[in-house]
Amino acid sequence: MSKKNAVRHIEQPKFKTRAEQLHFQAALRGEIEEEQPQLNVRKFLIGALAIFVILGIALGFTCYQIDKIGRMNEQIEQGLIEGTVGDEISIYMAVRVGIIAVAVLFGLYVLIKLCKPKRRKPNRSFWGDLCIYLVMGVIAVAMVFPLVFSVASSLKPLDELFRFPPRVFPQHVTLDNYSDLIVVLGQSWVPFSRYLVNTVFITLIGTFGHVVIASMAAFVLAKYDFPGGRLFFNVVVTALMFSGYVTGIPNYVIMSKMKMIDTYWAVILPAFAAPIGLFLMKQFMEGLPDALIEAAQIDGASQGRIFWTIVMPNVKPAWLTIIIFSVQNLWNTNASTVIYSESKKTLVYALQQIQAGGIARTGMAAAVTVIVMLVPISIFILSQSQILETMASSGLKE
Amino acid sequence: MKSFFGRYLTMKREKIKYGFHRAWKMRTCYLFLLPYAALFITFFILPIATSIYYSFTYYNILEAPRFVGLQNYINLILQDEVFLTSVKNTFVIAVITGPVGYILSFLFAWFINELPRWLRTIAVVVFYAPSIAGNAFYIFSIIFRADAYGYLNSFLLQFGLIDAPLQWLLDPKYILGVVIVVILWMSMGTGFLSFVAGLQGVDRSMYEAGYVDGIRNRWQELYYITLPSMKPMLLFGAVMSITTAFNVCDVPRALAGYPSTDYAARTIVTHLFDYGFSRFEMGYASAIATVLFLVMILCNKVIQSVLRKVGT
Numbered sequence: 273m274s275k276k277n278a279v280r281h282i283e284q285p286k287f288k289t290r291a292e293q294l295h296f297q298a299a300l301r302g303e304i305e306e307e308q309p310q311l312n313v314r315k316f317l318i319g320a321l322a323i324f325v326i327l328g329i330a331l332g333f334t335c336y337q338i339d340k341i342g343r344m345n346e347q348i349e350q351g352l353i354e355g356t357v358g359d360e361i362s363i364y365m366a367v368r369v370g371i372i373a374v375a376v377l378f379g380l381y382v383l384i385k386l387c388k389p390k391r392r393k394p395n396r397s398f399w400g401d402l403c404i405y406l407v408m409g410v411i412a413v414a415m416v417f418p419l420v421f422s423v424a425s426s427l428k429p430l431d432e433l434f435r436f437p438p439r440v441f442p443q444h445v446t447l448d449n450y451s452d453l454i455v456v457l458g459q460s461w462v463p464f465s466r467y468l469v470n471t472v473f474i475t476l477i478g479t480f481g482h483v484v485i486a487s488m489a490a491f492v493l494a495k496y497d498f499p500g501g502r503l504f505f506n507v508v509v510t511a512l513m514f515s516g517y518v519t520g521i522p523n524y525v526i527m528s529k530m531k532m533i534d535t536y537w538a539v540i541l542p543a544f545a546a547p548i549g550l551f552l553m554k555q556f557m558e559g560l561p562d563a564l565i566e567a568a569q570i571d572g573a574s575q576g577r578i579f580w581t582i583v584m585p586n587v588k589p590a591w592l593t594i595i596i597f598s599v600q601n602l603w604n605t606n607a608s609t610v611i612y613s614e615s616k617k618t619l620v621y622a623l624q625q626i627q628a629g630g631i632a633r634t635g636m637a638a639a640v641t642v643i644v645m646l647v648p649i650s651i652f653i654l655s656q657s658q659i660l661e662t663m664a665s666s667g668l669k670e
Numbered sequence: 671m672k673s674f675f676g677r678y679l680t681m682k683r684e685k686i687k688y689g690f691h692r693a694w695k696m697r698t699c700y701l702f703l704l705p706y707a708a709l710f711i712t713f714f715i716l717p718i719a720t721s722i723y724y725s726f727t728y729y730n731i732l733e734a735p736r737f738v739g740l741q742n743y744i745n746l747i748l749q750d751e752v753f754l755t756s757v758k759n760t761f762v763i764a765v766i767t768g769p770v771g772y773i774l775s776f777l778f779a780w781f782i783n784e785l786p787r788w789l790r791t792i793a794v795v796v797f798y799a800p801s802i803a804g805n806a807f808y809i810f811s812i813i814f815r816a817d818a819y820g821y822l823n824s825f826l827l828q829f830g831l832i833d834a835p836l837q838w839l840l841d842p843k844y845i846l847g848v849v850i851v852v853i854l855w856m857s858m859g860t861g862f863l864s865f866v867a868g869l870q871g872v873d874r875s876m877y878e879a880g881y882v883d884g885i886r887n888r889w890q891e892l893y894y895i896t897l898p899s900m901k902p903m904l905l906f907g908a909v910m911s912i913t914t915a916f917n918v919c920d921v922p923r924a925l926a927g928y929p930s931t932d933y934a935a936r937t938i939v940t941h942l943f944d945y946g947f948s949r950f951e952m953g954y955a956s957a958i959a960t961v962l963f964l965v966m967i968l969c970n971k972v973i974q975s976v977l978r979k980v981g982t
Binding site: 396397400404405408411412415416418419421422425434485486488489491492493496498499500501504507508509510511512513514515517518519520521522523524525526528541542544545547548550575576579597600603604609620624627634637638641644645648649652653656657659660661662663664666667668 | 713810
């Protein structure tokens with residue numbers, strides 16, 4: 273796409289004089305500083321700090337008051353002290369919500385002011401930025417709330433889990449749910465460590481094989497033009513759309529013919545051939561310069577040697593990425609359709625059985641959720657820069 | 671005329687010969703491809719082929735498949751009312767979560783693109799975390815719990831918006847809505863990552879050129895510069911969002927029960943799961959899988975042709 277083509281529908285900005293136009297273009301080139309109303313930064317910061325401190329004190333005070341009233345109301349309900357349950361709490365609630373809203377707005381304002389680049393980017397208005405980041409902030413809070421909430425409820429004692437009205441954060445933090453979980457797992461007739469070993473085994477073997485096999489295939493698909501190669505890749509791209517459920521039934525039949533049902537291989541072998549890994553690897557390898565491979569060829573390296581000593585070390589971000597996708601996938605697999613003997617079940621499967629234990633296990637279920645989600649999220653956080661590097665080449669060319 | 675055909679055939683033959691020759695010269699390539707191709711064909715292509723075959727048979731694993739022609743498809747469309755419900759639900763879910771999730775993940779990726787690096791990292795983690803958090807959506811069954819201890823109910827009760835707890839996950843009126851909300855929550859997946867990474871790679875000088883050419887605001891910039899340079903990622907994201915939108919199964923099963931009240935949360939995939947793994951009517955389940963598969967490919971073709979027109 274040429275630059276001219278991309279913007280051909282838009283008219284030139286109208287200028288009254290030639291001088292104005294020249295000035296505009298010079299400003300674009302950065303020869304003239306754009307005139308902007310400059311804020312006195314120091315004054316602004318001091319002001320911001322002062323307002324934050326005031327807001328903080330107000331917020332703290334309101335929270336303290338609300339808790340006090342809440343405690344009093346509880347005591348009144350229990351008949352410990354005289355009085356009636358007051359309505360004041362809702363007033364304080366409104367005040368608190370209002371203060372938080374103002375603080376968030378103001379915080380965002382300051383954040384944008386501080387974070388914005390020295391020279392403002394063209395085509396961005398301050399108020400537009402503010403609105404967008406405000407909406408984004410609210411959505412981000414909404415997105416993260418369930419995760420925070422599951423961590424918080426895994427730390428609640430049983431009486432707080434069934435408190436009315438419920439609170440988001442625990443008042444008496446406890447690890448009881450986790451220790452209960454360990455007790456329950458210790459009582460199961462297959463030891464807990466067995467589930468862990470199963471999952472770790474499946475994840476390790478599956479990921480290792482997947483990386484090696486998929487990168488071998490990706491290497492030839494990306495770097496050599498041979499009959500059938502492009503067709504095969506197109507089929508793999510189509511296969512990105514199949515979920516495990518669509519192919520699940522015939523897969524079950526095929527695996528039972530191959531006597532693989534109720535073995536680890538029923539989980540591991542399909543994971544070797546996961547299309548997403550091949551796809552990402554191939555797209556990333558296409559970015560490698562052909563000259564690198566040609567040079568090695570001229571030096572007399574065999575294809576296998578080129579693959580191991582030249583291509584593989586150069587695509588490290590891609591392997592990390594497919595390792596991570598594969599680990600996430602295999603760690604979260606419950607394989608309930610192909611594995612049924614208790615001693616071969618995966619960790620997630622075993623934990624889901626506990627989760628399904630009904631209302632008495634609410635706390636434990638929350639602890640399970642936290643344990644299950646912690647592994648993939650922390651792996652992602654540790655490796656996100658490599659993942660993003662790989663994903664930059666993930667586009668589907670026509 | 672004959673000589674024309676003769677020449678055509680010779681040409682074809684030469685072409686095939688040349689193809690074989692090339693393939694022989696590149697034989698090591700096939701060696702490299704072999705392990706993956708073997709596994710891929712066994713676990714992805716063969717299942718689809720057999721699934722199409724089984725869809726014309728009656729098969730219950732114990733007996734050999736018996737050919738019944740189009741009977742499965744006829745039953746599916748004319749007799750199985752639950753299937754029609756599941757098709758309706760799947761389409762409602764797919765039509766809402768697919769495009770909305772897709773557009774939202776692009777918009778979010780675009781908005782966070784201009785943030786400073788550390789803030790962007792946090793934002794990426796926040797938006798991406800729900801889709802990799804395993805079965806963290808389980809927590810929604812506490813939020814939407816049917817009694818007054820459920821968070822949403824108690825919140826609404828406190829503010830006097832309702833006077834009795836609502837049966838979020840049991841009342842057919844609400845189930846589908848709840849499922850859609852949860853799926854949207856999880857929809858910032860691989861496509862989102864691809865967008866974030868792709869936006870970082872857009873050529874900066876394009877924006878400056880656009881500014882000189884008279885682009886006035888961020889939306890024009892989005893349509894005329896950003897989207898056209900993001901096309902490959904947009905296509906990839908479309909494939910991923912079709913996948914998630916049509917393969918909804920775990921969320922309704924975990925939240926709304928299996929089967930859900932009045933089949934209000936039954937999707938094509940849960941229907942397939944029911945017939946395949948609970949009743950072992952593999953032929954019938956294969957017919958469902960084949961239908962789903964065709965719908966997904968069709969959808970992908972339509973979306974790709976729409977995306978090709980963006981920004982041109």
